[in-house]
Amino acid sequence: MLKGRGAVSSPPARYERHHGEAIDDGWYTEPAPDSVATSVQPEPARTVISRNDSPDIGFSQSINPYRGCEHGCVYCYARPTHAWLGLSPGLDFETRLFFKARAAERLRHELGKPGYVPRLIMLGANTDPYQPVEKRLKVTRSILEVLQNCRHPVSIVTKGALIERDLDILSSMARERLVSVMVSLTTLDPDLKRRLEPLTASPLARLGAIRRLADAGVPVGTLVAPVIPALTDHELERLLEAAARSGARCAGYVVLRLPLEVRDLFRDWLLAHFPDRARHVMARVHSMRDGRDNDPRFGSRMTGSGVDAALLKQRFEVAARRLGLESRMGFTLDTTRFRPPRDSDLQIPLL
Helix, strand or coil, X not given: CCCXXXXXXXXXXXXXXCCCCCCCCCCCCCCCCCCCCCEEEEECCCCCXXXXXXXXXXXXXXXXXXXXXXXXXXXXXXXXXXXXXXXXXXXHHHHEEEEECCHHHHHHHHHCCCCCCCCCEEECCCCCCCCCCHHHHCHHHHHHHHHHHCCCCEEEEECCHHHHHHHHXXXXXXXXXXXXXXXXXXXXXXXXXXXXXXXXXXXXXXXXXXXXXXXXXXXXXXXXXXXXXCCCHHHHHHHHHHHHHHCCCEEEEEECCCCCCHHHHHHHHHHHHCCCCHHHHHHXXXXXXXXXXXXXXXXXXXXXXXXXXHHHHHHHHHHHHHHCCEECCCCCCCCCCCCCCCHHHHCCCCC
């Protein structure tokens, strides 16, 4: 296991024609490193706004400032997207990162197109907009500055306490009902957090971010995600209670999803960290996924199906009602204030 990394394996990209396999030929080999450095490269982008028509999520537009995520959450459903680049959804996903080059310029251009209709933009639907490299690159902040200037509504999901850096922008937008934040919580156990999502903010830091966002007037909720059967599901009520005490006004949850390569990555992680309960965890996963590792069907892929899923839903609803948390993922924002960028903002340099 590598220090500060979530994945304990690095499966090949599924689209590659040739795969290599390491073997021991009896000759001397260099000792394996105990860590892998992160590399970050610019990714030219003709567009920064992605669109979807999924009935399972409450937004049709999103922006992902980064591809790959240094947070290293082993369960991340976005890991398989790295295979499109010929890279491994395992260690490559958390060590070989890409950022949207000139994202703010491209966003100004897209928002200024004739006929653009303002709809909520979700920031960080795939990878976290406040992962560690954002502190240096400030791509997320540059995007928020454009959205603020255009009075465009945005919702943010993050596990990063770095969001507090942008309270100046967020509090200003909140006064015009243009922003909301969902802070994702997985566990209150610091040791489990370090194994499960190594470079994310600590549970206490995330709760502190909820408090400071709420105190600044920013609508904030919590997303308990993912709920992992037989590993974190027993914490559901305590997570909601901690979020409510910190100022969260709404809450949602997502059951563990294991699409494509994430299935084997998660199994390898379980065997490395919790070999005594790996079979039980997977059996509980199957009980909520129609006997499979993953159920991609709309309507059940977020919350699961079956008796265990129904009991989890009931527990969530009872706890949310008791705590005065609205059972929804996000807030209603104002799209009527939008103003397109000025002509001078749309000039994109030739170099």
